[in-house]
Amino acid sequence: MEFSALIQARYSVRAYKPDPVPDAALQQVLEAARLAPTADNRQPFRIVVIPTAGREEALRRIYSRGWFVQAPLVICVCTVPAEAWARRKYDGKPYADVDAAIVMDHLILAATDAGLGTCWIAAFDPAAAREVLELPAGVEPVLFTPLGYPADAPGPKRRKPLADLCRVLPG
DSSP, X not given: OOHHXXXXXXXXXXXXXXXXXXXXXXXXXXXXXXXXXXXXXXOOEEXXXXXXXXXXXXXXXXXXXXXXXXXXXXXXXXXXXGGSOEETTTTOEEOHHHHHHHHHHHHHHHHHHTTOBBOOBOOSOHHHHHHHTTOOTTOXXXXXXXXXXXXXXXXXXXXXXXXXXXXXXXX
């Protein structure tokens, strides 16, 4: 799909078909995430792919919306802050969460290109996520998305006007 059409087509899917995600499509999505740029190319992230079948109750502890477990897969992007680059020379700003956001963005756009749906989820219980996913110390869950075929249709995109979001300095 042409990139402009792809970013127009992507939306937050909140209803999923139970149809399985083909392995080739999952690999395409994961490869896009792997290729995402990260600060200093450190790749301080881990991706956990969770089949939902039989795990619905545990996954609802992480995020309680019913549609979260409708898709055949749920994906979590985690960070490993100890591996991340930080802007130490100036203010020490860590970039692990920025890297995770870029990884998730690549993942959801690749999913859209493959005809799959996603929904970016940050409002989850991190303690439950650590427990359910059995994450080792030093690995932090940052973002989740279901991954499956949409069973709904996109509504109108509500976005602020570009003029409210962008400022061009005089040249």
